[in-house]
Amino acid sequence: MPYKRGDSPFWWVSYKLPTGKYVRRSSGTEDYAAAKALEQQARADAWKEKEWGVNPPRSFEEVIIPYLQHARQHQRSYETTTHRVKHLREAFAGKIMNDLSGQQIREYTSKRMEAGASAATINRELSALSAAINWCNVEYEWGLPNPVKGRKAREPEGRVRWITRAEIEALCREARMLKYGDNLEDFIRLAVNTGCRKGEMLGLEWRRVDLHNRLIYLEGQHTKAGKRRSIPINEGALSALKSRMAFRAKHCPASPWVFCRPSGERAVSVRVGFEKACQKAGITDFMIHDLRHTCAAHLISAGVPLSEVRDLLGHSTVTMTERYAHLAPARVRDAVAVLDRENGMSRSRYAELPVHQGERPLKLVTP
Template identity: 65%
Template structure:
């Protein structure tokens, strides 16, 4: 019999083979849940007695996936949003019959609607994850034609601003409502490379002034990996500004970025976007503050592998998109050829050329 968990009805029954079945019906309507339970009972019987693999609709797959696997994801809200886009195309479709043509038609429709290849790939990744989960956990016999059908994405976007532009942006921010908070947010972002959610979720217990570090546990990071972030003078100044506000208005709040009533700041994007417009900075988002930090580090000659560790990238390939900002590295490399040419004017002796080369590359 269906039973309620919260506002949603769940179904449970014992199948003909003795297997106990319990799953979300994905509805708040009892009659619909009861009908779904009867449908599952019949399908289970046909599968056991007749060897018939029951048809699985798009809705069934997504109810199982969202109700069991995806609900524990940090980006659950984003996954739900992507599923809504998928539903407009695949609603009512039998997933047993899903084909590569269906996937291509979805990609074409979303492209026609003006969506980027990256957006479409993320949506299809949600569909693929749902299918894989049902195949692995529920042992449903479903094809997964999403595999191998990703669209080619353009090179990753890198948008950053100069130190002078950051200073100009902060001057404008200070004149806005909650300007002191937003300026500290911007300063901390460009000096640490933290993501927006990493900063908004930052608690004082994870700020170590003595050792000049911020500690992020796996639950706080996108890659679900623990990392510590060193604090330079700019980052320390931003945090001390937040601490002064806390001491004056809300000494018990656990949050670094908080309103004066102690509530955590939800999202400073509106104030940030307005400030960018006034500063004449176009095509720039809060996430680009992270790009700005990376760009400044690369331009200063910091090795990419160190930048990878600071930003928490899962692979060095993600960091390499900033490599073009350090042309001095390759300029120094080709200068070796000039030295070899210069030496050859005085001697064709290989030993002499080798000696000149070694002098050049010696640390």
């Protein structure tokens, strides 16, 4: 029989799979009669699957609703996932997922492209559909096909936009002239000196700033990859943090936030001020996340190895960091220099060969 849980407004149902495993999940409805009907249908389907080997039809809603309920409790990006599902629902609502084909996936991709969606956006939406199917196959052992695999759109090379040191100074000068300008300037300087993401900085608390050891500590719950990391504090970052400390001491000594308002409340956004500062500084096509790209670009250009930049930025693999590799021409310059040394050795060896009487001396032809 359906039952209630304290952490959910919906009725929950339970039934036994043919494998003997019990499933307990939300019905997605607050109507007891509807929840009871859903539970009875699930039990009937499980019996047919066990006794007759029938794989019951599963609708799009049956797949996506329990997956979203799971995502709400376990995904930090739940809001983003629900936004992606809106477009999936428009295309697949009411469809039987047992019959989902590659042709339907290709048609979805084509329609979304015609609507102006980018390849990256379409792929993220299809990834949500794929994740929902895989989750149901593991959790409920439904054995649904997953034709998303191998049918994602080809994405262009990742965007890399960064600014020079002179442009950073111009941006900071304009930021100082705005409301909460000191806060915005410190945000910009901390970003380009640490490579932190916007959320990592706006959610930064003083208890995770170690000025003695000059480290910023980020726990898994604060990072996109869900992994803890520590970030060294250089002189530029230290200056920004000291400015925030002075602001805090003057206006809100009890505030736990590094970036806060005079009231002590956390600063939740700097977007409006940042866009105004960019406009006044004449910097176009530049977003807040590009401050992170700027940090990486400057490090790579200075000869810092990709692996070290990866660790600082918190990339899961070096593949993400490799988008900046073209900014380090010295690496490949050193590589081709090996050929020069080899060519030099070859010339010296040819020069040492004896010339016999009547023979013409060897000549090297340089391509």
